[in-house]
Amino acid sequence: MSGWAGRHAVATTWRYGDSISLGPLRKARYVGKVVLVTGAARQLGGRFVRQVRREPEVERVIAVDAETPEHDLGDAEFVRADIRQPMIGKVLAQRAVDTVVHLDVTGTPLGSGGRTQVKETNVIGTMQLLGACQKAPTVRRLVVKSTTSVYGAAPRDPAVFTETTPVKSLPSGGFAKDAVEVEGYVRGFARRRPDVAVAVLRFANILGPNADTPLANYFALPVLPTVFGYDPRLQFVHEDDVIAVLLTAATEPRRGTLNSGTFNIAGDGVLLLSQTARRLGRPTAPVLLPAVTWLGQMMRATGLTDFSPEQIRLLTHGRVVDTRQMRETLGFEPAYTTAETFADFARSRGPGLLPPDRLARAVDRIAAALPASRTSSARPSGHASPGAGAE
Numbered sequence: 001m002s003g004w005a006g007r008h009a010v011a012t013t014w015r016y017g018d019s020i021s022l023g024p025l026r027k028a029r030y031v032g033k034v035v036l037v038t039g040a041a042r043q044l045g046g047r048f049v050r051q052v053r054r055e056p057e058v059e060r061v062i063a064v065d066a067e068t069p070e071h072d073l074g075d076a077e078f079v080r081a082d083i084r085q086p087m088i089g090k091v092l093a094q095r096a097v098d099t100v101v102h103l104d105v106t107g108t109p110l111g112s113g114g115r116t117q118v119k120e121t122n123v124i125g126t127m128q129l130l131g132a133c134q135k136a137p138t139v140r141r142l143v144v145k146s147t148t149s150v151y152g153a154a155p156r157d158p159a160v161f162t163e164t165t166p167v168k169s170l171p172s173g174g175f176a177k178d179a180v181e182v183e184g185y186v187r188g189f190a191r192r193r194p195d196v197a198v199a200v201l202r203f204a205n206i207l208g209p210n211a212d213t214p215l216a217n218y219f220a221l222p223v224l225p226t227v228f229g230y231d232p233r234l235q236f237v238h239e240d241d242v243i244a245v246l247l248t249a250a251t252e253p254r255r256g257t258l259n260s261g262t263f264n265i266a267g268d269g270v271l272l273l274s275q276t277a278r279r280l281g282r283p284t285a286p287v288l289l290p291a292v293t294w295l296g297q298m299m300r301a302t303g304l305t306d307f308s309p310e311q312i313r314l315l316t317h318g319r320v321v322d323t324r325q326m327r328e329t330l331g332f333e334p335a336y337t338t339a340e341t342f343a344d345f346a347r348s349r350g351p352g353l354l355p356p357d358r359l360a361r362a363v364d365r366i367a368a369a370l371p372a373s374r375t376s377s378a379r380p381s382g383h384a385s386p387g388a389g390a391e
Contacts, residue, residue: 122182174310
């Protein structure tokens, strides 16, 4: 199937990486009046709840999470519910929800939860939520937060991934594997409920002043461990653009666009890992590849950062995705490029051990001193320069 099946008939078979097609339903008009948002206790979920409530066509917003949010949700209705439990079905039915935005798919635990709880929420919680959506006749639109980690990171990967690029090596564990399973369940739901518009947003690494992700924690380290001999290409998406594209996917599509399908979401351009270190002003500590796994285990054990195997592979081989469908089909243009996203993130973190401006001034001083040093060293000892001693 080509990049966007939404322009053609409904696909008869589904493969990993296929886009979700609505076929003849793509002309239907859905206006979200009652929006349910999962993962509302996280910063990203809370921001989206507050923003979507301001949309003129939205009458009510139901914010759902197993934890009570510490941030303000405005006048949205908060329901403390675990999406792994059947109660979520009652919430959908009683509130007559027509738009579901599933943001409770994440790689980091909230509160005292660990990796096991995160996996259960990601996978079991998504299964339960989709089962409830399938039984709810009022549901007309579903938006699911995913990640470009589903493509994995391997030495023989293509230079750029499109939404339909066959994956050479599926992720074997962690959040990336969760996301692969979640997308599989979403495709199954789309087959069973072809009347529901479904959008899966595969986000590149999310950064910004308030970002709380494993990669943001990695960049916060005073010294950045890197894999010796590798300088991977990285892409970022700004947290403000994440909110904006979620709104685009959750509301009525603009004329000439289609917000149903699977979309890569990232800012323009790429940065090398070495460039990010210089812009942060942080020194790097290259580690031989065989020792990286041991280092990651040690860092997780000490709580410094979640240096997971999938993050190690990213920091070894990198990952770049194509975003043409985001622009041409979804009709979304990010406000921040990859470089601008990282610059905003770096400003929020303050200067590192080697601030770029201070380092540049030091290099300039050394360069200015070099010619004089070379001239001085070239003169024989005891030989006076021309005119020396003359008055």
